[in-house]
Amino acid sequence: MNASDPASPSTRRWATPRTGGLAALALIVALAPLALANNYFYDVAILVGLNAIVCVGLNLLIGYAGQISLGHAGFFGLGAYGSALLVARWDWPPLAALAGATAGVALLAFLVGRPILRLKGHYLAMATLGLGIIVSIVLANEDRVTGGPDGMPVSPLTVFGVALQGERTWYWVVGACLLLAVWLAQNLIESPRGRALRALHTSEVAAEVVGIDSARQKVVVFVISAVFAAFAGGLTAFYTGFITPAKASFMHSVELVTMVVFGGMASTFGAVVGAAVLTVLPQALTVVKEYEMVVLGAVMMVTMIFFPRGAVPTLAARFGRPGR
Amino acid sequence: MLRVEGLSREFGGVHAVEGLSFEIGPGTVHSIIGPNGAGKTTLLNLLTGVYRPSAGRIFFEGRDLTGAPTYRFAQAGIGRTFQNLQIFFNMSALENVMTGRHLRERCGLAAALLRTPALARAERECRERAMQLLAFVGLDAYAGAAADAMPYGALKRLEIARALAGEPRILLLDEPAAGLNPTESVEIAALIRKLAQAGTTVVLVEHNMRLVMGVSDLILVLDYGRKLSEGSAEQVRNDPKVIEAYLGAAHASETEDARG
Numbered sequence: 195m196n197a198s199d200p201a202s203p204s205t206r207r208w209a210t211p212r213t214g215g216l217a218a219l220a221l222i223v224a225l226a227p228l229a230l231a232n233n234y235f236y237d238v239a240i241l242v243g244l245n246a247i248v249c250v251g252l253n254l255l256i257g258y259a260g261q262i263s264l265g266h267a268g269f270f271g272l273g274a275y276g277s278a279l280l281v282a283r284w285d286w287p288p289l290a291a292l293a294g295a296t297a298g299v300a301l302l303a304f305l306v307g308r309p310i311l312r313l314k315g316h317y318l319a320m321a322t323l324g325l326g327i328i329v330s331i332v333l334a335n336e337d338r339v340t341g342g343p344d345g346m347p348v349s350p351l352t353v354f355g356v357a358l359q360g361e362r363t364w365y366w367v368v369g370a371c372l373l374l375a376v377w378l379a380q381n382l383i384e385s386p387r388g389r390a391l392r393a394l395h396t397s398e399v400a401a402e403v404v405g406i407d408s409a410r411q412k413v414v415v416f417v418i419s420a421v422f423a424a425f426a427g428g429l430t431a432f433y434t435g436f437i438t439p440a441k442a443s444f445m446h447s448v449e450l451v452t453m454v455v456f457g458g459m460a461s462t463f464g465a466v467v468g469a470a471v472l473t474v475l476p477q478a479l480t481v482v483k484e485y486e487m488v489v490l491g492a493v494m495m496v497t498m499i500f501f502p503r504g505a506v507p508t509l510a511a512r513f514g515r516p517g518r
Numbered sequence: 519m520l521r522v523e524g525l526s527r528e529f530g531g532v533h534a535v536e537g538l539s540f541e542i543g544p545g546t547v548h549s550i551i552g553p554n555g556a557g558k559t560t561l562l563n564l565l566t567g568v569y570r571p572s573a574g575r576i577f578f579e580g581r582d583l584t585g586a587p588t589y590r591f592a593q594a595g596i597g598r599t600f601q602n603l604q605i606f607f608n609m610s611a612l613e614n615v616m617t618g619r620h621l622r623e624r625c626g627l628a629a630a631l632l633r634t635p636a637l638a639r640a641e642r643e644c645r646e647r648a649m650q651l652l653a654f655v656g657l658d659a660y661a662g663a664a665a666d667a668m669p670y671g672a673l674k675r676l677e678i679a680r681a682l683a684g685e686p687r688i689l690l691l692d693e694p695a696a697g698l699n700p701t702e703s704v705e706i707a708a709l710i711r712k713l714a715q716a717g718t719t720v721v722l723v724e725h726n727m728r729l730v731m732g733v734s735d736l737i738l739v740l741d742y743g744r745k746l747s748e749g750s751a752e753q754v755r756n757d758p759k760v761i762e763a764y765l766g767a768a769h770a771s772e773t774e775d776a777r778g
Contacts, residue, residue: 378631385630385637386644389617393606399568400604404684405592405621414627460608 215463223369236361238477243368244426246469247375249453250462251422254379257459259415260395262319264447265326266423271333271442272299273424274431278348288351292428296421303420307413326447333439345438348431364433379462391415458504467506519544525574527560534560536743547714549722549730552740558723559601562690566598567591597686599677601693607666611676614665615648618683651679671702688719695726707733
């Protein structure tokens with residue numbers, strides 16, 4: 195075990211996805227403003243970051259643990275409305291509201307996770323779809339609390355008395371949060387718990403036989419992914435200053451899953467790339483006006499045909515690195 | 519060590535295992551043999567909690583595990599391999615074995631998310647231990663290889679290494695030599711002896727009689743889910759009931775030629 199011991203060569207450390215990829219992403223976040231000409235570009239970059247945070251969490255559930263969810267926009271919406279309402283109705287400080295709403299969503303995900311995650315495949319998709327739809331209907335119908343389909347305004351995020359406003363400030367806030375999310379996700383995946391998730395993805399019976407409580411591990415990753423979504427939802431509410439139930443809709447759930455699949459399942463950076471491409475592309479395609487959705491659909495079909503495992507893993511494999 | 523009382527399992531009226539009672543002592547190699555469909559794999563699935571018994575009880579070191587979920591059987595110290603490979607194909611060989619150490623690692627959620635120095639240290643140890651196990655089963659050359667790129671014979675041994683990683687007190691091997699060439703079978707036999715010498719109790723389900731007769735301390739013969747015979751290799755080989763079940767009554771008198 196001398197020559198091939200992968201533990202010792204510290205030179206290879208930097209090549210691992212955990213450290214090398216994170217450094218590269220930090221560099222991109224730091225240098226991107228050079229290419230952001232005006233506030234509109236900043237706005238798109240912030241949306242990319244917010245979507246990427248959700249996708250990094252969702253990828254833990256879908257890509258690594260192999261459990262589908264078509265209801266994560268529901269958690270995103272609850273995080274957004276929870277944060278907004280705790281500030282507006284109960285005068286919570288914004289940061290506490292963000293934390294409180296996220297914790298509330300974590301509790302909800304924990305409670306529904308156990309029964310829902312006993313289901314597999316299409317049935318799990320149906321159950322999570324139902325959960326998402328219930329959330330969006332409640333948000334749209336409880337108009338005395340939520341403002342209904344018209345949405346509700348959100349007061350700005352204040353941190354120690356300083357209000358965070360303007361695209362340029364928010365860019366750095368969201369960028370830092372994204373890096374944190376990627377760091378946490380990468381750590382989890384490289385831990386015994388991450389191996390347990392990947393194990394139950396391929397063979398649940400073999401995972402159980404080595405002592406993994408698969409039901410419990412699934413619930414934990416479901417809660418983690420819901421927390422990522424709720425946190426990004428809360429940030430979105432404070433950033434945009436206005437929220438509508440559309441953010442919690444089924445369509446948004448599908449968009450999120452599409453981003454994960456497009457970028458590449460079981461690839462944290464794939465999730466970031468997927469979020470970036472599918473957030474930027476619709477903006478870029480506004481030049482072709484009514485053909486926007488047609489071109490978007492065509493781009494996605496072609497991508498999936500040529501990159502069947504998603505953009506990042508397929509490209510990584512092609513250039514000789516194990517896709518992860 | 520492992521005791522089974524009146525164990526039964528039926529599938530829609532078919533009794534795969536019926537009224538089975540036996541006991542497995544520590545530090546021995548026990549083999550379970552029988553014709554195809556005798557209920558051997560069903561028995562292993564019952565002994566690891568993959569199936570729940572229709573009747574009967576399973577005790578391991580005095581603890582009643584009947585009806586417990588699969589991972590509790592693993593926690594109690596029962597490891598196993600699978601006849602049809604259940605490798606984690608989305609991982610490297612080394613990661614498969616590291617996953618096998620799941621029970622030996624304490625890893626809180628916060629520690630995992632923040633990758634605490636203690637966890638990083640434990641991971642290094644886990645990696646070293648997994649490397650040792652790969653060397654033990656003769657797979658050190660494959661450590662970094664993707665599992666889905668490894669040959670069949672190597673995967674069979676990888677399953678053994680993964681099961682050993684959890685440091686089970688008893689290891690159930692489901693046809694470890696199936697599909698292997700004679701050289702590889704001899705290697706598996708040597709591996710089983712090495713395990714027994716190291717103090718692991720081994721339960722072997724196998725069709726390769728040369729292997730079974732060579733390594734077993736005790737042999738349990740099943741037929742139609744019932745116990746047909748039990749004893750040493752010599753006793754079982756000379757049991758007329760066993761000869762009849764394997765070769766049919768007509769051959770029972772001319773078995774001398776058939777012995778391997």
